[in-house]
Amino acid sequence: MFDLTGKSALVTGASGGIGGEIAKALHAAGANVGLSGTRVEPLEALAAELGERAFVLPCNLGDADAVKELPKQAIEAMGGLDILVNNAGITKDQIFMRMSDEEWQQVIDVNLTSAMRLCRAVMRPMMKARWGRIINISSVVGATGNAGQVNYAASKAGMVGMTKSIAYEVASRGITANAVAPGFIATAMTDKLNDDQKEAINKQIPASRMGSPAEIAAAVLYLASDEAGYVTGSTLHVNGGMAML
Amino acid sequence: MSDVAARVKKIVVEHLGVEEDKVVENASFIDDLGADSLDTVELVMAFEEEFGIEIPDDAAETIQSFGDAVKFISEAA
Numbered sequence: 001m002f003d004l005t006g007k008s009a010l011v012t013g014a015s016g017g018i019g020g021e022i023a024k025a026l027h028a029a030g031a032n033v034g035l036s037g038t039r040v041e042p043l044e045a046l047a048a049e050l051g052e053r054a055f056v057l058p059c060n061l062g063d064a065d066a067v068k069e070l071p072k073q074a075i076e077a078m079g080g081l082d083i084l085v086n087n088a089g090i091t092k093d094q095i096f097m098r099m100s101d102e103e104w105q106q107v108i109d110v111n112l113t114s115a116m117r118l119c120r121a122v123m124r125p126m127m128k129a130r131w132g133r134i135i136n137i138s139s140v141v142g143a144t145g146n147a148g149q150v151n152y153a154a155s156k157a158g159m160v161g162m163t164k165s166i167a168y169e170v171a172s173r174g175i176t177a178n179a180v181a182p183g184f185i186a187t188a189m190t191d192k193l194n195d196d197q198k199e200a201i202n203k204q205i206p207a208s209r210m211g212s213p214a215e216i217a218a219a220v221l222y223l224a225s226d227e228a229g230y231v232t233g234s235t236l237h238v239n240g241g242m243a244m245l
Numbered sequence: 246m247s248d249v250a251a252r253v254k255k256i257v258v259e260h261l262g263v264e265e266d267k268v269v270e271n272a273s274f275i276d277d278l279g280a281d282s283l284d285t286v287e288l289v290m291a292f293e294e295e296f297g298i299e300i301p302d303d304a305a306e307t308i309q310s311f312g313d314a315v316k317f318i319s320e321a322a
């Protein structure tokens with residue numbers, strides 16, 4: 001249904017469960033995909049799996065200079081940059097009273113500041129093309145808050161405000177900016193939880209289960225499509241009803 | 246009119262969709278020619294492309310009118 005043939009997409013955090021699935025979905029719709037992340041091995045494995053139209057673009061998002069170079073490298077590799085998916089994120093959970101400035105700053109730098117820098121860098125090619133899609137992966141906790149995640153929740157709420165403001169500025173140029181806010185998604189990270197913990201989580205979710213990375217990827221694919229051209233500044237919550245926002 | 250001025254005028258006319266005779270020396274992009282702030286950024290991008298120059302952000306902010314643009318580009322190109 002959604003055809004991205006001829007479009008080029010950059011996905012950060014593509015070495016992770018959700019990012020990898022997003023890259024696969026965009027690729028399956030015909031897009032060229034730039035796979036960014038810090039761990040090269042999983043990126044290369046994913047690129048090998050995808051075959052043609054996949055490019056490995058390693059980048060440490062905590063490094064401002066590297067972030068500056070990333071869009072240029074993506075454009076060089078793919079010949080353009082039409083879709084940006086800011087998916088990379090880290091957590092440094094800690095009860096607030098004990099949270100250090102470093103724990104705060106690292107999470108803000110990677111999750112929010114690097115996303116801002118990438119958004120800014122893609123403005124020029126997207127403005128010229130009169131077409132662009134910015135999709136920022138936020139989180140349900142950006143809207144609801146979560147104990148132990150003051151830094152993470154702030155970064156994810158920050159992404160929403162940033163996304164809306166960008167959407168205002170460039171809507172007249174055919175560029176949309178939206179956020180996707182996943183709830184609990186089954187990934188390598190949640191596999192580590194024991195059955196009791198998983199059950200406690202599922203009790204909070206009307207759908208009684210965690211979501212899959214593919215369900216996040218489907219939301220991203222929609223927002224990247226031509227069909228979603230009239231959707232901008234919105235946050236698409238994909239959380240099994242856990243928070244109805 | 247200099248070659249630079251003619252090329253700048255062509256870009257302004259095309260981008261902002263204004264009459265050629267409105268694009269005079271002191272015509273302000275925003276106040277006289279109906280540009281918004283995003284248009285001024287795009288005009289600068291178009292000037293950079295047309296003349297193969299780089300216009301840094303702080304210089305771009307000083308380019309408010311047709312005359313400013315011609316003057317800046319004539320000195321830079």
